[in-house]
Amino acid sequence: MQSLISTSPISSSSLQPLESYASLTASFNLRFCSLRREVVPLSRHKHRVIGAASKRTRKCVSAASPDSNGSPPTKFDYDLVIIGAGVGGHGAALHAVEKGLKTAIIEGDVIGGTCVNRGCVPSKALLAVSGRMRELQDEHHMKALGIQVSGAGYNRQAVADHASNLASKIRNNLTNSMKALGVDILTGYGSIMGPQKVKYGLDNFITAKDIIIATGSVPFVPKGIDVDGKTVVTSDHALKLEFVPEWIAIVGSGYIGLEFSDVYTALGSEVTFIEALDQLMPGFDPEIGKLAQRVLINPRKIDYHTGVFATKITPAKDGKPVIIELTDAKTKEPKETLEVDAALIATGRAPFTKGLGLENINVETQRGFVPVDERMRVIDAKGNTVPHLYCIGDANGKLMLAHAASAQGISVVEQLSGKDHVLNHMSVPAACFTHPEISMVGLTEPQAKEKAKKEKFKISVAKTSFKANTKALAENEGEGLAKLIYRPDTGEILGVHILGMHAADLIHEASNAIALGTRVQDIKFAVHAHPTLSEVLDELFKAAHVNVDKPKPVAV
């Protein structure tokens, strides 16, 4: 293994941004193995100067590995083995290398996992197209800007290629970044054979001091739905954009369904949403959901059925359309039948944890999810934590978002390197990349109210409109709302929700504030460039009224 590692040449890193970052951290680790803390700021400037000196420093890493917390002084092949090379595993691997851990990552499918290959990444390519198409087709919008466009059209295959090219580009970046860092990429499905012991592929066994399960999830298809991959599809198939149906039913109106409705309607399809709950977009703050309905659903060629299950979906064949049987969610009585050209199943995702060998260590999954505590330590059937075993990302079901998985992985690695760390999930933002975008962090208003009731404090809500923002108006994109939920007594930010242009990029000011514990009364003095969309948040913080007697100064 050692030799394998040393053959990955750091100097081969090309000009890809991700890789150069990788070589930066890599070389820095190799060089200053034990002096990390002091040199952090310097390393940014040194990465080009420092050459590849892997072998020597690897030893330094390995030497540090055994028996740090009193476990039997067994010799391990690796400090850390990660099962699953998705965004979560990748984030953990990068951070592990930075922390000086000898790391391997096992992947049975393709590097990058769902996000890069069948999720966030290719969908963003399609959404980039849909956003432009929507704009170019909006004659009124164009006219208002003084632009004349005629006959905006698209080539389906070229759009599909853009998505798949993007996915492979990001996949290569991810692979190269890990290779450049010296992370061993082991191919084959991984499973746990016992404590600190992992099998991958057919019969390769390795030992690791710590193991992270990061196997992610697959699209969840409720029973009764026959997915043929052509007319009845999941997001996996839909992202290939093999055809653009005239009429597509989307089962589920969460992030995935909503983003696809944006893509399909921009490309000329008509969409019918089928939602089991009583309202569309049930995950959003109700007010944002209402506005989203006004902006993203009502004016578009979309209709919907709420409070119904799609109990049976039969793919199109022999000239018959896709047939969807709807059943009332409450009475369980058949309600209606739809005949459409295609159906997309976006009913959520199911953890991919089968064949992981969890029975070997007495762990029972719950609805497929691996039970973990707040430090991502796996909990066995008796309720005890399993030593040296962690689970991050979709597989533990805490927060099924790519960046949450990565953050959990980093948190685990922090713990492995001796620093206790608990990820504050309240500070993890989420975004839906429709046009305009929706983003959120923290609690929704009803959640905040409930919490306030339980813990006996008061909440306040502040709102600003994109209609009042110069940049948004310059772009002729005044539709939008930002909403802040906070404690008027302490200034604590409980939640921020944004619907509007570039909302997904705007949310980070709020999520960082929550992560760092910044209070409204402090952040409201922070300066924002004018005119920018970020002033929507500036206005939002300024609109909040905090009753703290002595406001603290901005900078301490």
Add this chain to the structure above:
Amino acid sequence: MAHLLNSSFTPTPTTTLRRPHHPLTAPTTRRPTQIHAKIREIFMPALSSTMTEGKIVSWIKSEGDKLSKGESVVVVESDKADMDVETFYDGYLAAIMVEEGGVAAVGSAIALLAESEDEIAQAVYKAKNQSASAPAPAQASASAPEPAQASAPATAPAQTLAPALASAPARVASAHPASEGGKRVVASPYAKKLAKELNVDLGLVVGSGPMGRVVAKDVEAAAVAAALAVAEPGKAVAEPVKPDGVELGSVVPFTTMQGAVSRNMVESLAVPTFRVGYTITTDALDALYKKIKPKGVTMTALLAKATALALAKHPVVNSSCRDGKSFTYNSNINVAVAVAIDGGLITPVLQNADKVDIYSLSRKWKELVDKARAKQLQPHEYTTGTFTLSNLGMFGVDRFDAILPPGTGAIMAVGASEPTVVATKDGRIGMKTQMQVNVTADHRVIYGADLAQFLQTLAKIIEDPKDLTF
């Protein structure tokens, strides 16, 4: 503030922090139309000086909810922001008359507020009566588009679909295999949306989409047909859509639009019409057109303008005979111009063509034509003509005569403007550009001399067109 807005509700912007709302003043005035003392109408407030109508973004309260003074009831969209509108009275929200997404004119009732629970039923009854006085949904698009319609869209969504579905089997032989003999209408999402907007009864539309599904263009075609069937709004019957391409030797039934045209044409035989022709020299008009064409002025607008100015001097030619006993003098001069569209024709209307300046008129015309092509004309944009122009000049037709559309007094057929050799009074032979016009009129109200004088005036205006650009 409330009485300024003539409303018992006052708006507060939601763009700022949502604070408890405090009414500024107690309302002292109420509309005289409020007869029921304890059932109050909630009006669409004027949120800005320029606002003429408002869109209901959402109802914060639902029917039957108890309201207390100062509570937000409804969110209304204005040009600047969404405003929460709050009540000044305690009571119950008895009936919502304009649904979410609906549009209502400023000052029109959007809901009823009952003082006590007992009066809710009374208020609901009242609301129903008010909506019943508006045109029935199926006919709304076809019948006169009067202001009463302001409340029609609100009630239509709820009412249109239900009866349509219930009565569909009797009226429609839907081709859709899954429609269970017509009990169910299979329509695409956009088709449903359009049907709602255009007040088209989906049960009456036969689909041309896959498996006989009703798609958007079917609804649009049905809406246009309903508009053309203006003389007999109630009797619109859906007929199979014409297949693409004509199969020789086959008998193809009329589309709904063609059926409506047929009925109108037969009906026109009941009107005693006569025709008067005139030759007008257009050199000056052509020169003017050349000069102002770069400013976006169209020949159609110029002709409509000239006609309207002539009509202003001869109101009888702008009149019509509705009952066989009287003249109906129209207060506005609305020039309808026939436009051929796919599978039929439509007559977009240039309203008040005598008063609107030529540049605005040209812009308006362009907008109407674009809308007509996109089949997005609103009923009032094609049913309110008082005089019709039909121009076949662009095809080289030098003269023709038109059939008088029922309900109007006269129609003018305009031929091509062509260089013509003419003898002038001083004995010379010269070249002039001339066009022939031919007016068909209802002799019950318009007599030969009326038309002759009208045409003389029109010729004067066209031959000396300085007044067209005033």
